[in-house]
Amino acid sequence: MKKQTVIEYNFFPSNLEKEIALLGKNKLLFALEQMLLIRNFENRAEGAYLQGKIGGFFHSYIGQEAVQTAAVFAMGKDQWWATSYRCHALALLLGATPIELMAELLGRINGNAKGRGGSMHFFTEQLLGGYGIVGGQIPISTGAAFSIKYKQKNALKESKQVSVCFFGEGAVAQGSFHESLNLASLWDLPCIYVIENNHWGMGTHVARALCLEPIAETKAPSFNMKGYTLDGMDFFNCYAGFSSAFEEVKKTSRPILIEVITERFKGHSISDPALYRSKDELKNNMQKDPIFLLMQVMQKANMITESEYQFLNQKQKQIAIDALKYANQSSWPDLVTLGQDVFAPSEENNT
Known part of the structure; x- marks a missing residue:
């Protein structure tokens, strides 16, 4: 069996001073605020799950906040987005409210999906969904890219849209990944495929699941497309890489494969004790906390003080607390409506 080895990644070249100047204080404060909202939302929701208020599975995005935050900041909300079952962060970033998402977690009628x-x-309007089937969103995003190109061709004008698909490294071995990327390359579809490589597909290390790493550098050439690797713990590197890929795809209408090296600080799901990695390994990973690293850069640039950071964090914490309170007080769906929207009504039932 293949041993776990240390992989040398060639991260996308970025210039910290340039990215800071490009984004400016207000945008960076908002990015930090968004990442803190995601962190506090996940923490509060995890507590509700452990209290038995949330059923089913729960996959936390804690540790990976810089990735999708940077992607949305770089490309804007008006793209077609799809992701895996780890979908809380992207929904928040694309405009879903904490109260509607928390209500959905608790299964209430006023939740995001009733x-x-x-x-x-x-x-959301632009989020095509979180998908529980591993790799299930990859063909969906490929279809969205086809739709963008089809409409662009009929309108005879340049499209400013792309399709963006997030999935874990565990999905790379799925047939849907290979078929979708092959088709996207054949048909020149404007799709950005993003592998969020947190190293652990459930409890299996990526080295025991994939025969070649780095993933993007080795897989992209076989589909005749470009591949980039980003540092998922560094907001600025992610922003630079996503910005460049976005402009390239809009210009060429060619798909791109991106691998983002990141870390999840929790188990695969809340019920996963993550015994496959040591406490020391997790402790070392948490030294690269993307929120802390972003705050450090902003402090050095005199954009935020420690007290301002604490105020911002407390503000987002209160939003999460209020959302959970709202969800707890919300009504359950009526059992009479259980079958609605599940099957298309027949003509017989319509009469």
């Missing part, structure tokens, strides 16, 4: 989707199936 209490029927739960933790793994959030949606």
Whole structure:
């Protein structure tokens, strides 16, 4: 069996001073605020799950906040987005409110999907969903990219849209990954495929699941597309890489494969004790906390003080607390409506 080895990653070249100047204080403060909202939302929701208020599965995004935050900041909300069952962060970033998402987690009628989707199936106008089937979102995103190109061709004008698909490294071995990327390359589809490599597909290390690493550098050439590797703990490197890929795909209408090296600070799901990695390993990983690293850079640039950071964190914490309170007080769906929207009504039932 293949041993776990240390992989040398060639991260996308970025210039910290340039990215700071490009984003500016206000945007960086908002990025930090968004990452803190994600962290506090996940912490509060995890507590509710452990109290038995949330059923089914629950996959936390804690530790990976810089990735999707940077992607949305770089590309804007007006793309077609799809992701895996670890979908809370992206829904928040794309405009879903904490109260509607918390209500959905608790299965309430005023939840994001009327209490029927739960933790793994959030949606917004631009978020095509979180998907519980590993790799299930990859063909969906490829279809969205085809739709963008089809409309662009009919309108005879340049499209400013792309399709963006997030999935874990564990999905790379799925057939849907290979078929989708092959088709996207053949048809020149404007799709950005993003592998969020947190090293652990459930409890299996990536080295025991994939025969070649780095993933993007080795897989992309076989699909005749470009591949980039980003540092998922560094907001600025992610922002630079996503910005460049976004402009390239809009210009060429060619797909791109991106691998983002990140860390999840929790188990695969809340019920996972993560015994496959040592406490020391987790402690070392948490030294690279993306929120702390972003705050450090902003402090050095005189954009935020420690007291301002604490105020911002407390503000987001209160938002999460209020969202959970709202969800707890919300109504359950009526059992009479349980079958609605599940099957298309027949003509017989319509009469």
